[in-house]
Amino acid sequence: MIRSEILKEIAPILNPHLVVCNIGLPSQELHMIDDNERNFYMLGTMGLSSSIGFGLALAQDKPVISIDGDGSVLTNLGTLPTIANNATGNYTLLIIDNGSYGSTGDQPTYAGMKTSLTAVAKACGCENVIEVQDKDLGPVLQSAIDSDEMTIIVCKCDSGNIKLPVITLDPVVIRHRFMEAVKA
Amino acid sequence: MNIDKKIVDDLVANDVSFVTTVPCKQLAGVIEEVENRDEIFHIPSNKEDEGMGLCAGAFMGGKRPAIIMQNTAIGVTINTLATLTQFYRMPLPMIISYRGELREPVACQVEMAVHTKALLAQLNIPTYHFHWQKDVEEFDNILKYTFMCNKPVAILTDANFWGGYGDQ
Numbered sequence: 320m321i322r323s324e325i326l327k328e329i330a331p332i333l334n335p336h337l338v339v340c341n342i343g344l345p346s347q348e349l350h351m352i353d354d355n356e357r358n359f360y361m362l363g364t365m366g367l368s369s370s371i372g373f374g375l376a377l378a379q380d381k382p383v384i385s386i387d388g389d390g391s392v393l394t395n396l397g398t399l400p401t402i403a404n405n406a407t408g409n410y411t412l413l414i415i416d417n418g419s420y421g422s423t424g425d426q427p428t429y430a431g432m433k434t435s436l437t438a439v440a441k442a443c444g445c446e447n448v449i450e451v452q453d454k455d456l457g458p459v460l461q462s463a464i465d466s467d468e469m470t471i472i473v474c475k476c477d478s479g480n481i482k483l484p485v486i487t488l489d490p491v492v493i494r495h496r497f498m499e500a501v502k503a
Numbered sequence: 504m505n506i507d508k509k510i511v512d513d514l515v516a517n518d519v520s521f522v523t524t525v526p527c528k529q530l531a532g533v534i535e536e537v538e539n540r541d542e543i544f545h546i547p548s549n550k551e552d553e554g555m556g557l558c559a560g561a562f563m564g565g566k567r568p569a570i571i572m573q574n575t576a577i578g579v580t581i582n583t584l585a586t587l588t589q590f591y592r593m594p595l596p597m598i599i600s601y602r603g604e605l606r607e608p609v610a611c612q613v614e615m616a617v618h619t620k621a622l623l624a625q626l627n628i629p630t631y632h633f634h635w636q637k638d639v640e641e642f643d644n645i646l647k648y649t650f651m652c653n654k655p656v657a658i659l660t661d662a663n664f665w666g667g668y669g670d671q
Contacts, residue, residue, distance in 0.1 A: 362586070367587065370553045376564075378562075378565055379565055395556075397550045401557075491592050501563060
């Protein structure tokens, strides 16, 4: 499965919850599949999906899912020790690990070579790290959200992209409607 | 006057309850004070752009955030300031140790100091420079201004403000 197929499959699981979605194609795909006010689309700032989602989870009680990519996590590896050492049960980090920088043309990442983000997350002190194959993600994600413990999911999948338009929503609109959803 | 306490008192009075920090010798007292206050959740960051991401999330979660860092971080965070904090219009007080200014003992620090104000000006970030201890009196107003306009705002605090480095 490629990322867009995974997102299509897990969209009903994500739908009721606050989701912070990674820059580029992941946000564009989620926007196309199930645009709603509970989604925060990153239009810039590669690497910070996990940090933004984690700050949100620390600031309030609702479940938060950060959708990140292997390339983006590699950009901001310092995030994993911070998350591990300040764990909060309402937070789930979903790393869609296709071993490539999808939005820029599927150049390979080191996560697709020798580096295991699962092992890195564990070494950083994250206690619930689950590596899962794309087709098995749904139930794992659902139980991570339902659980009182923070979970890091590394979902291994194929690289590949679909053609779709950029998000034209104004960033302040994305932020405003998201904050209203947080308060609701 | 205890400057560390005054700064954190002002943060608390302005309902700032989520503070991320990257360490600095000059800011050690403020960071310790932040850590000790029950009203503030303190989360150390490994890098300043990561910290700004945490602050963005905390703001959207209903908390008023702040970041404490060195001026070298301006070189690290320009993309984040432009494409996250400014693009989505979020407030962020940045309490910055202004290394490389008068009474600085380490020459390399000057290399980023000479770019600091120019970079902040290029980003249209409102910038205040605390050089004398009495300058801290404006901090409360700066915080109110930051959360009024939803912008990142820089407070540069130099070695003279902190009383120098002793006998180095």
